[in-house]
Structures are given as structure tokens and as C-alpha cells.
Amino acid sequence: MSDTDGKKPLGLGGGNRPGQVKQSFSHGRTHAVVVETKRKRVVVPAQAKPGAPAGGAGNAHLGDPSKRPAGISDAEMQRRLDALRQAKAREQEEAARRAAEEKERELERQRRREEIEAKEREDRQREAALRARAEEEERQKREAEAEAAAKAAARKAEILGTQRRQPAEPAAAAPADAAAVPGDRGAGQSRPRPGTAPGATDAKPGLAPRKTDRERENRETDRGAARRGDEGRRAGKLTLSAATGEEGGRQRSLAAMKRKQEKARQKAMGFGQKAEKQVRDVQLPETIVISELANRMAERAADVVKSLMKMGMMVTMNQTIDADTAELVIEEFGHKAVRVTDADVEQAIDTVEDRAEDLVGRPPVVTIMGHVDHGKTSLLDRIRKANVVAGEAGGITQHIGAYQVRAPNGQLISFLDTPGHAAFTSMRARGAQVTDIVVLVVAADDAVMPQTVEAISHAKAAGVPMIVAINKIDKPAANPQKVRTDLLQHEVVVEAMSGEVQDIEVSAQTGQGIDELLEAIAIQAEVLELTANPGRAARGAVIEAKLDVGRGPVATVLVQNGTLKKGDIFVVGEKWGKVRALVNDRGETVTEAGPSVPVEVLGLNGTPEAGDVLDVVSSEAQAREIADYREQAAKDKRAAAGAATTLEQLMAKAKADQDVAELPVLVKADVQGSAEAIIQALEKVGNDEVRVRVLHSGVGAITDSDVGLAEASGAPIIGFNVRANATARGAAQQKGVELRYYSIIYDLLDDIKKAASGLLKAEVRENFIGYAKILEVFRITGIGNVAGCLVTEGVARRSAGVRLLRDNVVIHEGTLKTLKRFKDEVKEVQSGQECGMAFERYEDVRANDVIEIFEREEVQRTLD
Structure with missing residues (x-):
């Protein structure tokens, strides 16, 4: 069979063509075999005819299956053609976009x-x-x-x-x-x-030279x-x-x-001109170091020393000169001297105003306040998920603790835990001054107590918002509504009572309400919009200070503005130093601390007072100058206070002191805040008859000098969380000085009160034992007037004291000379019986007078 047989060709879809292969065998035999030949698959989209729709461009092959690949339906062929057209359109758009971008880049x-x-x-x-x-x-x-x-x-x-x-010829x-x-x-x-x-x-022609x-x-x-030769061109x-024509000098080279x-x-062009000398206004205190003077004039210290040597002063750059000499040096260098007083050194502290664009948000500083044993530290312990109470003696917070906690929403919160005991009033006051938000902890089973009222007063005085945390809500005796009602008496209206103060019911034991408390703090912080400038020189407040044996003076500082960095030079109160190390609340050493971050600062030259302000200054000389001025000012103030008395005042004070018994003591504590709180508590011990006098107080271990002072004054030494060293213990035992160690302030105050009570005079109390009415007065020879009385109440005793009342007015007070029942002398007469009474050295008795009979009793007094 051939291709021209007129029969239907083999294959599907007209894609293949039939063929005939003639096979030859031996002996002249042949055999024709029909085979199928495949054509190469070529997909070429047909061009759309003019006037035809765009979607019909590929429809020319759809009606001719012979020109379509095998196994491809009409829908599939149409989809492929559409995809091909879309790809070409995208390529054209991409090419146009690239051309536009290239043109834009060229422009x-x-x-x-x-x-x-x-x-x-x-x-x-x-x-x-x-x-x-x-x-x-x-x-x-x-x-x-x-x-x-x-x-x-x-x-x-x-x-x-x-x-x-010639002279005759004019030139x-x-x-x-x-x-x-x-x-x-x-x-x-x-x-x-x-x-x-x-x-x-x-010259004239006739006169030649x-x-x-x-x-x-x-x-x-x-x-x-x-x-001149070839130098003429170089001229x-x-x-x-x-x-x-004066060419005698050396010629200038090219x-x-x-x-x-x-x-x-x-x-x-304005370059290469020598800068004019700048005249500076040099601030000149009473005395100044030569190197500092050179620094303020922007001159070399060697030049200043040379100038002083020309004046006849053999000095070095580290020596100090007075203001008059320094003024001469300043004038010699062409500057102006500006005399300043010692108080002007305080102006060196940077007090620039922060720009709005430099301010960033900072964590809020939250102070937990409340009455003792209301669960403040336990609540903070629950928040921190650490055991802080176990580290405090007797479960009582003795120091201000500063911690940073991250809330569930990720916001950092700085907490200050203040003691709730009455002795730490000043410490709580310092906590309220540096805080942004106060969390008032009130026990639901105890309601508002005296220290709670003090905490409310501190918060109001500081002008900071308050959040009430009603703690111990899990106890059976809890009554949070009573707490809200009691707070109304102190002008604290909570939200549950239609007020503005947030109140959260929490439990430090079960953790109930902790997340709500942190959320309330975060909301309050957002309302306050707390900001600070971390790029400026640091400024902070000393929360606590102590003397560490291994690390030296250590101050717990809450940075309020700026960033405190390692190596910064600072002045704090009467002390100064250079930051040697920074330790955060977790005990980790850090290189810097930003706003609202509490850190321990090492590198001070002494222990500052709790509550002092720390300021970073530019130089060590400036810090030393400010600290020296403050120290001298404090000494002058103390001296002035001691000298501001007249001779009459001193005599009156000495006379008053004779009537007041004193109990002298020496106090040594581990941190400055505890020493201050103990002193304030001891000053309140006593009355008009006895008082406690603190001879000396300090921070650190008990030393030999403390023992010597105690021996000279006959005072005991009180150690609060400190001990005496070996030599001091030996000296105290040898000299008979009493050393008393305490770790809880309750025990310390109780013992001091007992000791002071021993100096009080015994109290005489009167017990009324009876009344008698005078019925008639008899005159007896040798005895005098004797009153015939009827005991109307109680009993009449001969050894008791008596008062004679006339119209309820005391006429006489004394003792009985005689007490007789009929004619016998008796010791006492019972109520309802008649008796005869005669007063010692007093005879003005009348009928109807009343005799009051009492006994005196001495009672040993104690201090409350």
C-alpha cells in the first residue's frame, strides 16, 4: 500500500504519514510491509488576519488536524497559544520598563x-x-x-x-x-x-667727564x-x-x-594667616593649681611655670598659688581674670536643658511602700521569682533594695523596695523622691496602719501617682472592702469607689493579681510618658551606701538621666570618685547604666550619704574642687551651729542637762541608711528625764578607735550587721567595753529602752483606800483637836496619808498622828465604824469636813 492508494492514512489526528517498505528474501522472494513515519513536531502560531479578533489568531490550525501535534485537543491548543501570547506581551512590557529605567538612569x-x-x-x-x-x-x-x-x-x-x-653750572x-x-x-x-x-x-657738550x-x-x-649675568632674569x-644700585647683600634664589x-x-586667598591670639575669660577661685590655670588659659604649663620663675617663684606645675599671683600671670598672657567665689564651683555641674529630639522613653521607677509585715517584699519576691525575704534578718527588710523586672508585655520596670518599719521613715522618704509610681501595699486582713498613712503622705509630698495593691487576699479574714473604705479617710479614693486611684487585689503567696498589677503599672507609665536623654552626662540618686571590706566604699545609685559609664569622673555629696566598676541588681558587671537603671558604683574616695545626688563632671580636678568646697561648707555650717550660742544659753543648757540622765552609745552599721535610721530611732527614745546620746556613728566594722572612745565615755558599742575585728575584740575585753551585736532593729530598740528605763526615777502612785466624814471636833489636853469621824467608804489606816477636804477643796495634806477606836489605838478602821483622828501638826478641823485616805506606792518606770 502506498500513499497514493486513496485510502485513509494511518495515524491519529493526521500528524503521521504511512509508508511502504519492501523486504527482500533469498531465492528472489519479496514482501511489502506498510510502516508509519512520524514528522517533526513544530508549533508555530498563525498570524491573525486583518480584522480578525485577537483571540482567533491561532484558530487557523484548529480546523486542520494534520498540522496539529499528536494528542493535542482544541482547548489545549488554544490554551498554549494564549500562554505564548501572554509571554510575548510580558517580554515586551519588561523591555519597555527596562528601557524607561535606563533612560531615567541616563538622565x-x-x-x-x-x-x-x-x-x-x-x-x-x-x-x-x-x-x-x-x-x-x-x-x-x-x-x-x-x-x-x-x-x-x-x-x-x-x-x-x-x-x-661746577658750582656755576646748574644741574x-x-x-x-x-x-x-x-x-x-x-x-x-x-x-x-x-x-x-x-x-x-x-651734561653740556663742551664739558665732557x-x-x-x-x-x-x-x-x-x-x-x-x-x-648680574644670568641672575638678571631671576631678579x-x-x-x-x-x-x-646697592647690591651688596646676598641675592635671593629662584x-x-x-x-x-x-x-x-x-x-x-585667605590661607596661611597666623591665627590671632584668643583672649579668654579665666575663672579664678581663691587658690588654683598651676596646671589647672594653664588649662583654663589654653597655654602650655611650662610657659606658666617660666612666667612664675621670672617673678622669682620657684614652683612646679602641681603646686597651688593664690588668686592675686594667678591674676598677674593671667594678665601677662593677655587674658582676663574673672574672680569667682567658692560657691561658683557648683555651677560647673552640667545643667543644660535636654532637647526634645534627644529624649527617649525610659522604664518607670516603682517604689513599693506600706506597713511592716504587710507583704511588700514577698510581693516583690513573687514578681521577681526569687527569694529575697530569706536574705533579710527576721523577714524584715533592713535596706532599700533596687531591682529591675521585665513585665509580661516586655517592658522593663525598676522596683525600689523600702522597709516598712517606723524607724525607716527617712529611707521611705528618699524612695518616694526618686520614684515615678508608688505601689501602696495594704494587707486585706489588717487594713490601714500608721506606716501606711506615712507612705501615703510621702507619695503625696512627692507628687507621684499611686496604685493600691490589696495583699493577702487569699486569707480567710481578708476584707478588701474595708481597706477601700479606710483609705477614704486619708483622701485616697480607689476606682472601685468611683475614684482615680487604681486598686488591684493580689496575693503574694498564690500569685493572684500579679499580672494585673504589672499591667496597671505599665498603663500608668504610658500615661506619664517618661523620657530621658541617655546621651548627656549622667545624674542619679544614691539609694544606699556602705563600706565593703573587699571593695571599699560602694554606693547603690539609681541613674535618673544620662548614661553612667565605666571611667566617668563624678561627684556625689561631699565625696568624689571615678567609676571603677558597675554591678547590676543580678550581680553582673556592666560597662554602662542608662536611665532608670539601678547599679552599684565602685571607685569612691569615701562613703557618701544615702540620698545624695551623683553628677558626672569633666575632670578629676573639677570633681575634687567641688567635693572640697562642699566638705568645707558642711564643716563651717556645723561650726556655726555650735558657736551660735551665748554664755547664758550654755549655762541654761548645762543646768538643764543636770536634770536629764543620758545613756551614751556608739553605733556602727553595715550601710549608711541603716545607721541613719538607727540614730533617728534612738533620738526618739527617752523623755524629759532620760535620753539616749549617740556619741559616734559610722559604717563598717568596729575598730580600736571605737573601743577607745567607748572606754573614755563609758558607753556600749552597738554593732548592726557588723562585727569587731580581732584587735578590737581583745581591746574591748581588756578595757571592759560592752559590745552588743544586732541584726533586727526591733531587738536593738527594745534593749536600749530597757537600759534607758533603768535611769528613770521610780514613779510614786497613790491608791485611794477610803473616805471619812467629820461629825464633831473634840479638844483633848496634850493631843489637841481630835475629829470624831465616821468611815463612809473603804478603810482608814494609821500608816496611810490623808487629805483634808472642805467643800471639795484640799485644805491640808499630811499624815495621821493618832487613830483611835473608842479609847484604844488601832491600826485601821473599817467602813461604817466611828473613830477618832488627829492630824500631825495641824488642828484646823471642822465638822462636815471630809478626810481622804490614800497610800503611796513606788513603781519602776519604763520607756514606751
């Missing part, structure tokens, strides 16, 4: 080239203008010098011509350039020939020409010496001329 490059060319043209024009200005100034200067030189040459020529001519004035030779070619100037006499050529004169002039001319500006011209060009 940008063209614009930049034009800007650069315009800037270069502007620079060239400016440089050309400066060069033209310099050349114009140089030309004017040369013209002025040439004019001056020409005048000088004419004057000299006139003088020489006058000397060589003719010659032009200035008649005897001049070409000089500076560039400038077009000329100068006279050396050795020649200007004006000689203008003598031969000797001509020979001398010729020789000088030859020598001048040989000397610079026409100077007076060149114009007058390099020197170039340097001079370059210097003139730089001067014309």
Missing part, C-alpha cells in the same frame, strides 16, 4: 555630570577671581615700589649731579629712566646702571654686568636697594622668589 547621570561641571566651573571662576585679585594686588604693590624707587633714584641722581658739576634734571637698564622683564620695570652717575649724559672718571665708571659697569620685584609669590597668593 540622572547627565544631571549629575552637569552639577559636577557647574561646581567645577564655579570653583575655577572663584580660583581665577582670587588669582586675579592676588595678581592685581601684587601689581599695585610693584607699581608703588617702582614709583618709590624711581623717586629715590631721581633724588640720588640729582644729588650726585650737583656734586660733580639739569634728567628723566628717571635715562640711566636705567632693563630689569625685571615680566614687570616691564627698569633700574639704573650700578656705578653710573645719572644725569652725567645730560674726565678720563679717570670715565675709566672708573666703565670698570664699575663691567663688574656690575658680570655680576624679583624692583626694590629700593636694586633701584639705587626658589625663594617662588615661595614668596606662593605666600602672597595664599595670603590673598
Whole structure:
């Protein structure tokens, strides 16, 4: 079968063509086999006819199955053609977009080239203008010098011509350039020939120069020409010496001329000018170190020392001079001295105002306040998920603790835990001064207590918002509504009572309400919009200070503004130092601390007072100067307070002290805040008859000097969380000084009160035991007036004291001389019985008077 048989071809869809293969075998046998041949698959979209729809461009092959690949349906073929058209459209769009971007980049490059060319043209024009200005100034200067030189040459020529001519013949004035030779070619100037006499050529024809004169002039001319030679072209500006022929000096080289011209060009352009000396206003205290004086004048310290040596003072740069001498030095260096007082050193502390763009948000500082044992530390312990209470003696917070906690929403919160005991009132006050938010902890089973009221007062005085945390809500006796009602008496209206103060019911034991408390703190912080500038010099408040045996003085500082870094020089109160190390609340050493971050600062030269302000200053000398001034001011204040008494006041005080018994004590504590709180508590112990006198207080271990002072004054030494060293213990045992150690302030105060109570006089109490009414008065010889009485109440005793009342007014007080029942002397008479009474050394008794009978009893007093 062949292709031309007219039969239907083999294959599907008309894609393949039939063929015939003839097979040959042996013996002449043949066999025809029909085979199928496949054509190469080519997909070419047909062009759309004009006027035909775009979607029908590929429909030309759809009706001809012979031109379609095998197994491809109409829908599939249409989909492929559509995909091909979309791909081509995307390629065209991408090409157009790239072309547009390339065109835009080319325009940008063209614009930049034009800007650069315009800037270069502007620079060239400016440089050309400066060069033209310099050349114009140089030309004017040369013209002025040439004019001056020409005048000088004419004057000299006139003088020489006058000397060589006869006196009868007047000298003719010659032009200035008649005897001049070409000089500076560039400038077009000329100068006279050396050795020649200007004006000689203008002589009359009949009077020629003598031969000797001509020979001398010729020789000088030859020598001048040989000397100038090829240096003529190197000649610079026409100077007076060149114009007058005075060539005796050394000639200037070409390099020197170039340097001079370059210097003139730089001067014309405003470069290379020597800076004028700046006159400074130098602040001058009463005394100043020479090196510091040189620093303030911006002069070399060696120059200042040299100046003082010229005045006859052999000093070094580390010595101190007075203000008068320093003022002379300042005037010699051309500066102005500004006298300042010692108080002006405080102005050196940076008090610049922070710009709004430099302020960033900072974590809030939250202080937990409340009555003792209301669960403040336990609540903070629950928040921190650490055991803080276990570290406090007796579960009572003795120091201010500063911690940072991250709330569930990720916000950092700085907590200050203040003691709730009454002795730590001042510590709580300091906590309220540095805080942003106060969390008032009130026990639901105890309600508002005295220290709670004090905490409310501190918060109101500091002007900070308050959040009430009603703790111990899990106890059966909890009554949170009573707490809210009691707070109303102190002008604290919570939200549950339609007020503005947030109140949260929490439990430190079960964790109830902790998340709500942190959320309330975060909301309050957002309302306050707390910001600080971390880029400025640091400023902070000392929360606590102590003397560590291994680390020296250590201060717990809450940074309020700026960033405190390792190596910063600071002044805090009367102390100063350089930050040697920073330790955060987790005991980790850090390199810097930003706003609202509590850290322990090491590197002080002494233990500061809790509550002092820390300020970073620029130099060590400045910090030392401020600290010295503050220390001296404090000494002067104490001396003035002691001296501000008259002789009469001293005598009155001595007389009053004779009636007051004193209990002297020495106090040593571990931290400054505890020592201060103990002193304030001891000052309140006593009354008008007895008082406690603190002879000395300090921070750190008990030393030999403390034992010596205690022996001289007969006072015991109280150690609060500190101990005496080995030598001090031996000295105390040898000298009989009592050492008492405490770790809980309750026990300390109780023992001091007992000791002070022993100095009180016994109290005499009166117990009324009976009343008697006088019925009749008898006169008995040898005894006097005897009152016949009826005991109306109680009992009458002979040993008791009596008072005689007349119309309820005490007429006499004394003792009984006799007490008789009928005729017998008795010790006592019961109520309802009659008796006879006679007073000791008193006889003015009348009928109807009342006798009050009492007994006296001595009771040992104690201090409350």
C-alpha cells in the first residue's frame, strides 16, 4: 500500500504519514510491509488576519488536524497559544520598563555630570577671581615700589649731579629712566646702571667727564654686568636697594622668589594667616593649681611655670598659688581674670536643658511602700521569682533594695523596695523622691496602719501617682472592702469607689493579681510618658551606701538621666570618685547604666550619704574642687551651729542637762541608711528625764578607735550587721567595753529602752483606800483637836496619808498622828465604824469636813 492508494492514512489526528517498505528474501522472494513515519513536531502560531479578533489568531490550525501535534485537543491548543501570547506581551512590557529605567538612569547621570561641571566651573571662576585679585594686588604693590624707587633714584641722581658739576653750572634734571637698564622683564620695570652717575649724559657738550672718571665708571659697569649675568632674569620685584644700585647683600634664589609669590597668593586667598591670639575669660577661685590655670588659659604649663620663675617663684606645675599671683600671670598672657567665689564651683555641674529630639522613653521607677509585715517584699519576691525575704534578718527588710523586672508585655520596670518599719521613715522618704509610681501595699486582713498613712503622705509630698495593691487576699479574714473604705479617710479614693486611684487585689503567696498589677503599672507609665536623654552626662540618686571590706566604699545609685559609664569622673555629696566598676541588681558587671537603671558604683574616695545626688563632671580636678568646697561648707555650717550660742544659753543648757540622765552609745552599721535610721530611732527614745546620746556613728566594722572612745565615755558599742575585728575584740575585753551585736532593729530598740528605763526615777502612785466624814471636833489636853469621824467608804489606816477636804477643796495634806477606836489605838478602821483622828501638826478641823485616805506606792518606770 502506498500513499497514493486513496485510502485513509494511518495515524491519529493526521500528524503521521504511512509508508511502504519492501523486504527482500533469498531465492528472489519479496514482501511489502506498510510502516508509519512520524514528522517533526513544530508549533508555530498563525498570524491573525486583518480584522480578525485577537483571540482567533491561532484558530487557523484548529480546523486542520494534520498540522496539529499528536494528542493535542482544541482547548489545549488554544490554551498554549494564549500562554505564548501572554509571554510575548510580558517580554515586551519588561523591555519597555527596562528601557524607561535606563533612560531615567541616563538622565540622572547627565544631571549629575552637569552639577559636577557647574561646581567645577564655579570653583575655577572663584580660583581665577582670587588669582586675579592676588595678581592685581601684587601689581599695585610693584607699581608703588617702582614709583618709590624711581623717586629715590631721581633724588640720588640729582644729588650726585650737583656734586660733580661746577658750582656755576646748574644741574639739569634728567628723566628717571635715562640711566636705567632693563630689569625685571615680566614687570616691564627698569633700574639704573650700578656705578653710573645719572644725569652725567645730560651734561653740556663742551664739558665732557674726565678720563679717570670715565675709566672708573666703565670698570664699575663691567663688574656690575658680570655680576648680574644670568641672575638678571631671576631678579624679583624692583626694590629700593636694586633701584639705587646697592647690591651688596646676598641675592635671593629662584626658589625663594617662588615661595614668596606662593605666600602672597595664599595670603590673598585667605590661607596661611597666623591665627590671632584668643583672649579668654579665666575663672579664678581663691587658690588654683598651676596646671589647672594653664588649662583654663589654653597655654602650655611650662610657659606658666617660666612666667612664675621670672617673678622669682620657684614652683612646679602641681603646686597651688593664690588668686592675686594667678591674676598677674593671667594678665601677662593677655587674658582676663574673672574672680569667682567658692560657691561658683557648683555651677560647673552640667545643667543644660535636654532637647526634645534627644529624649527617649525610659522604664518607670516603682517604689513599693506600706506597713511592716504587710507583704511588700514577698510581693516583690513573687514578681521577681526569687527569694529575697530569706536574705533579710527576721523577714524584715533592713535596706532599700533596687531591682529591675521585665513585665509580661516586655517592658522593663525598676522596683525600689523600702522597709516598712517606723524607724525607716527617712529611707521611705528618699524612695518616694526618686520614684515615678508608688505601689501602696495594704494587707486585706489588717487594713490601714500608721506606716501606711506615712507612705501615703510621702507619695503625696512627692507628687507621684499611686496604685493600691490589696495583699493577702487569699486569707480567710481578708476584707478588701474595708481597706477601700479606710483609705477614704486619708483622701485616697480607689476606682472601685468611683475614684482615680487604681486598686488591684493580689496575693503574694498564690500569685493572684500579679499580672494585673504589672499591667496597671505599665498603663500608668504610658500615661506619664517618661523620657530621658541617655546621651548627656549622667545624674542619679544614691539609694544606699556602705563600706565593703573587699571593695571599699560602694554606693547603690539609681541613674535618673544620662548614661553612667565605666571611667566617668563624678561627684556625689561631699565625696568624689571615678567609676571603677558597675554591678547590676543580678550581680553582673556592666560597662554602662542608662536611665532608670539601678547599679552599684565602685571607685569612691569615701562613703557618701544615702540620698545624695551623683553628677558626672569633666575632670578629676573639677570633681575634687567641688567635693572640697562642699566638705568645707558642711564643716563651717556645723561650726556655726555650735558657736551660735551665748554664755547664758550654755549655762541654761548645762543646768538643764543636770536634770536629764543620758545613756551614751556608739553605733556602727553595715550601710549608711541603716545607721541613719538607727540614730533617728534612738533620738526618739527617752523623755524629759532620760535620753539616749549617740556619741559616734559610722559604717563598717568596729575598730580600736571605737573601743577607745567607748572606754573614755563609758558607753556600749552597738554593732548592726557588723562585727569587731580581732584587735578590737581583745581591746574591748581588756578595757571592759560592752559590745552588743544586732541584726533586727526591733531587738536593738527594745534593749536600749530597757537600759534607758533603768535611769528613770521610780514613779510614786497613790491608791485611794477610803473616805471619812467629820461629825464633831473634840479638844483633848496634850493631843489637841481630835475629829470624831465616821468611815463612809473603804478603810482608814494609821500608816496611810490623808487629805483634808472642805467643800471639795484640799485644805491640808499630811499624815495621821493618832487613830483611835473608842479609847484604844488601832491600826485601821473599817467602813461604817466611828473613830477618832488627829492630824500631825495641824488642828484646823471642822465638822462636815471630809478626810481622804490614800497610800503611796513606788513603781519602776519604763520607756514606751
